[in-house]
Amino acid sequence: MTNTNLQRQQLRKQSQVVFPGFHSPSPAEEFRAIAAWCEANNVEHDVYGEGELLSGFEQKIATLLGKPAAVFMPSGVMAQLIAVQMWAEQSALPRFGLHPTSHLIGHEEQAYQALLKLHGVPVGNRLTPMLAADLDAIKQDLACLLVELPIRCAGGQLPSWEQLQALKDKARERDIALHMDGARLWESRAFYGKTYAEIADGFDSVYVSMYKGIGGIAGAVLLGDEKFIANARIWQRRMGGTLVHQSPMVASAAMHFDARLAQMDACLQRAQALAEGLQALPGIRVNPAIPQTNMMHIYFDAHHDKVMAARDKIAEEEKHWVVGTVQAAEVPGWSTTELYVGDNLLALSNAQVLPYFKRLIDDSRSINL
Structure with a gap:
């Protein structure tokens, strides 16, 4: 019998050990922690984007990324639509380039086209990072x-440092503004061994997430020069993004920020060690073979419904949640899942983890649905 989504959520909640991601506190636990952090730091609400907490956090992110100015927004969707709209306005050209697997194409209901009447041009191969040749x-x-940076749909792949610089040079040569979709920029620094400012150098605007990787409730930061950000604030108001109080989102991000960044090196190392162990198991492949960020795509030589049934069985019997959603892969009969390595796996060795993946693939082959 196949479990419903609600039953699967309950199985995950009841699991004593969860492999993917960072520890996720309950809403009550998170709100208590935010309240204590706000009290310890004498936090006052912002009012429509004006306030010490908000301006101080924006400046912190701007300094970290080496950009003159930054603005906090309630979502990355809003931040990136505003960025492409402003670059289109500035150049009087309603056309921009993006990777074939970009979030703007696959997850936003064609918002740039429906709302802004812009034309998105796919650039590059969907299986690899964008290059100067693309x-x-x-x-x-x-x-x-x-x-x-990185390409999520390709298992968190990044261009090499040399390839990234060549892409920056090519964009400058053609007088094309560069915007970074840095939803997972925080996970990219460990691979490059550079500062965030060095990675962002050459990008005219940057978006970073405040919940992906960081663990905030929600929110994003858009960065650029002073004129760009001043104009972005006007567009934020036009789009209904200047909320009366953004302090709950900012406080939750600020509370987690430094500790999460400090864990990224260890998370990448753990991901690489886990990938090496996984690829020794028959019926499992990993993309990329050597993870470049603390995430990877795992492929199973089994039907996705059977893998999820096997995962549910392990959760019921062992109270271990091994992977999240499993989907059909393009190769018939194979399936795939994304595994994000956070502090949950930092505390577990391969000897503790790999037997569950072996059972996952073994059980999936014996289950009849």
Whole structure:
């Protein structure tokens, strides 16, 4: 019998050990922690984006990324739509480039087209990061080029440092503004061994998430020069993003921020060690073979419904939650899942983890649905 989504959520909640991600406190636990942090730091509410907590956090992110100015927004969708809209306005060209698997294409209901009447041009191969040669192959003029670091849909892959610099040079050569989709920029520094400012150097605007990787309730930060951010604040109001109080989102992000960044090196090392162990198991493959961030895509030589049934069985019997959602892969009969390595796996060795993946693939082959 196949479990419903609600039953699966309950199984995950009841699991004593969860492999994917960072520890996730309950709403009550999180709100108590935020309240204590606010009291310890004498936090006052902002009012429509004006306030010491908000301005101080914006400045902290701007300094970290080496950009003159920053603005906090309630969502990354809003931040990136505003960025591409402003670059299109500035160049008087309603066309921009983006990776074929960009969030703007796959997860936002074509908002840039429906709301802003912009034309998105896919650049590069969906299975690999965007390269200078990919931009060279696009003969149309572009208002801006949206570069995702890392490519989530390709298992968290990044271009090499040399490839990234070549892409920056090519965009400058063609006078195309560069915008970074840095939803997972925080996870990228460990691979490059550079500062966040060095990675962001050459990008005219940058978006970073305050919940992906960081663990805030919600929110995003958009960065650029002073004129760009002043204009972004106008667009934020136009889009209904200047909420009366943004302090709950900012406080939750600020509370977690430094500790999460400090864990990223260890998370990458743990992901690489786990990937090596997983690839020794028959019926399992990992992309990329050596993770470049603390995430990877795991492929199973089994139908996705059977893998999820096996996962549910392990959760019921062992109280271990091994993986999240499993989907059909493009190769018939194979399935895939994304595994994000956070502090949950930092506390567990391969000897403690790999037997559950072996059981997952073994059970999935014996289950009849």
